[in-house]
Amino acid sequence: MDELSARQLREKIVAGEVRSAEAVAKVFERIEKFDPEVGAYISTYRDEAFETAEDVDRRVSAGEAVGVLAGVPVAIKDNMCTTFGATTCASKILENFHSPYNATVVEKLLAADAVIVGKANMDEFAMGSSTENSALKRTVNPWDANRVPGGSSGGPAAAVAGRLCSAALGSDTGGSIRQPAGFCGVVGLKPTYGRVSRFGLVAYGSSLDQIGPITRTVDDCALMLGVIAGHDPSDSTSVDEQTAHVPDYLEKLDQPVGNLKIANVPKFNEGADEQVRAALDEALDVYRQLGAEVLDIEMPHLDYAIAAYYVIATAEASSNLARYDGVHYGHRTERPRDYVEVYSKSRAEAFGKEVKRRIMLGTYALSSGYYDAYYLKALKVRNLIRNDFADAFGECNCIVMPVSPTTAFRLGDKIDDPLQMYLSDVYTIAANLAGIPGISIPCGFDDKGLPIGLQILAPAFGEAELLRIARMFEANTDWHKKAPPLESVDN
Amino acid sequence: MEDLAYKVMVGLEIHVQLCTRTKMFCGCALGFGEDANSRVCPVCLGMPGVLPVMNKEAVEYAVLAALALNCEIAEFTKWDRKSYYYPDLPKNYQISQYDLPLGANGFIEIASGSGQTKRIRITRAHLEEDAGKNLHTAGDFSQVDLNRTGTPLLEIVTEPDMSSAAEVRALAVELQRMVRYLGVSEADMQKGHMRFEPNINLVVTKDGAEYKTPIVEVKNLNSFRALERSVDFEIGRQLGEFAETGETMQMGNKSTRGWDDAKEVTVLQREKEEAHDYRYFPEPDLVPVELKGRWLKDVRAGLCELxxxxxxxxxxxxxxxxxxxxxxxxxxxxxxxxxxxxxxxxxxxxxxxxxxxxxxxxxxxxxxxxxxxxxxxxxxxxxxxxxxxxxxxxxxxxxxxxxxxxxxxxxxxxxxxLNLIQKSDAGELEAIVNKVLAENAQAVEDVAGGGKKSKKARGFLLGQVMQKTEGQANPKVVSEILDSKLG
Structure with missing residues (x-):
């Protein structure tokens, strides 16, 4: 049962062949056995999960209608608000924060009869690329316990890879879904900005943040996206049905895309490790064999993506995180002398190093006298990058890139070198700046047995075709079928 | 102290609370005087993960007011975040409008006495959300009431075109009447629906040269009277201070003073304008707004004779x-x-x-x-x-x-x-008059005699007619008949 995809599991549950409660029991068995080592979850909800599972089972046996994720155990990143448990963002400042409302995606999961088994670990406030910035928990890569799972959605990716849930939701501001999916050998999709409601997603970089699925297969990814996509009146930046229809992502998933033109950006990929580049070349060969045309293009402004990103994302973050001040909720310092100390001490005590670094960077970038030189210039770069993509998509269906320049690095390797850490997002950040969708799918392993991811980028709201293109690869390769050897970790 | 010639320059920063059904960015009803923190939701509380949704009614009201203020309406406008830390501001930023206000370059006419009007230029008008209130009523801690948080505010900034306290008051009164006419605000100053902050300074002429005194912004004005008095007070105070110190307006020497309503004086609150850096940047959670076409036409149709x-x-x-x-x-x-x-x-x-x-x-x-x-x-x-x-x-x-x-x-x-119809039938009334004249020969005689007595006698005769008609005779008609009879 571990190896059933979410979609297969749902079908068996609906057919009465498997009970959701059994699937949930199996997941909790694995969580108990492996999560002490993996550390994917900040909190789990056994009672609530069984309650939902049993309700689904009862309705199935009574012949009642059930949702498209009926009985499927899922995990969500701990930056999505839930009325059950805490919503911590892996931060001391929200360690005991209980949300009075559910994020829209949580409501949608529940409406689809998904079973939320737990809230998964992450870099504090989604700031990081290794999940090492979590103030509450350490997560390791299920493929190698000495290595990071990637980040910031390291918990959800490790949970999916480790079969500690069937599917998960992560969030991606600069690669936080795709990079950990790549590091953990699973599928991760960052949808188009505006495709999925951000209401209830604790904001990091508001103009970049997007929630998306992390799954073991492309069809699970399509299934999950179908559940969470669509306009939300509570999120003005979510796009309405008239502007961009939400199609049935599963309907044509197995139909290969004809006349497929794939763009490669060889110059930009030079910085990636040799094994990563080799895997990318092999992936292109797979597509060629499937009849695709591969063209080499240049995207002159991608080199500036990281610089622009770390201005825009931190500027927005400095403002978004201003509310954690110890006044209204969250951690408050003991015995402040005055209200200014409530702010300064509460924040000094409860924010981690990387969060402070980014708040300071962003505050600086927005300061009077520096705004034009940093923030405004970064917005201009962002536009140039958007134009690069628009030009590229005039000639091709999609663009392929590595997900990350390396495979999963060792725990502790980059934690004291923020610039090195930032560079691990070099291939993923542009999609967030341009607002376009990007997917990471397994495309091989390096000589250490660590997964390598293939990133495919598509035009805005082109998720349906993007998933089909990803599915073409998946249908002709076996990489996604490999599971990490967790049993050995357990010994 | 020598007599100095001076001109007064006052500009106003005005906040008008719009009387929309709900708050600026969430579905909470507006309120006044309810239990603390009873009109709040995750959005206006600034809880993690919430997003604002623009209240279209507030934009309509604001644009209507801006049109009445003869402002140019921006076709394209947007929202910005204004950052500052204060406990009554739960997000620690206020959603406002910075470089693209919805209205700009307008004017308002105010009465300047004897049928004349004066035009006061409006620099800009923009929408923003209000903050809550800090309460300092309990022990050695403060409390925060966030009922008001997120209430739509129209901020109006005028040029320093007012040259007396009376003109400042006239503008305030005119604006109150205007927004009430438009139905966009209840404009009750006591309830804080309208808040005026005058920026006051003088241009003093001394030895043939002009000197500008440092600008003072006055806060805490809760009535038209306080507004007017505070300006008058400041004129005197600034004149005295200039005579004493000769200090003139420079970058950074603007100060803020609070109005003490009981003592009728302004009290220094902030010596030098702190170098506030609000770190404005475009609000990424809201989409830009286009104010044009059919929508603008419909709003304009809501204008009335001011x-x-x-x-x-x-x-x-x-x-x-x-x-x-x-x-x-x-x-x-x-x-x-x-x-x-x-x-x-x-x-x-x-x-x-x-x-x-x-x-x-x-x-x-x-x-x-x-x-x-x-x-x-x-x-x-x-x-x-x-x-x-x-x-x-x-x-x-x-x-x-x-x-x-x-x-x-x-x-x-x-x-x-109610039997209030007057008898105006001359024929009917003439008969009664004749009867009264016949019964009161002495009075008739007195009338004819002229002088003081005559006037009194005539009044008496009129009274008699009114009495006989139980007050229903039209006194004008009766008077005419009496005149013709008595010559």
């Missing part, structure tokens, strides 16, 4: 006194009711008298507006016509008016029922 214009028309077109025109135009509904009654045939001055002397008094007693008394404007026109025609006396019209409100009946019906 109160000052109406007031001046009442003077020029109807010959009303400025005072009466001011009373009638204080509220839009009263002014429009007056206009309708005149259009229905009522004599303007007569209608004015009925409305100002009877109507407003009655409305005041019933704590409602004139239109809510249940009287139709045609009825008032008819009532005024009856007085003009001499069918009823002016004093009886008050009684009829009250009964119209009470019963909803027409004035002619009421006048008959």
């Amino acid at each position: 109160p000052l214009k109406k007031q001046m028309r009442f003077v020029s077109e109807y010959g009303l006194s400025e005072y009466d025109a001011g009373v009638l135009t204080a509220e839009r509904s009263t002014a429009e009711f007056f206009d309708e009654a005149v259009k229905a045939g009522g004599d303007a001055k007569r209608v004015c008298n009925v409305l100002t002397q009877v109507g407003l008094k009655l409305a005041n007693e019933k704590d409602c507006s004139i239109v809510e008394l249940g009287i139709e404007s045609e009825g008032v026109a008819q009532l005024c016509g009856m007085v003009e025609a001499g069918d009823i006396s002016a004093s009886a019209s008050a009684q009829v008016f009250e009964q119209m409100a009470e019963t909803g009946k027409k004035p002619d019906v009421l006048a008959r029922e």
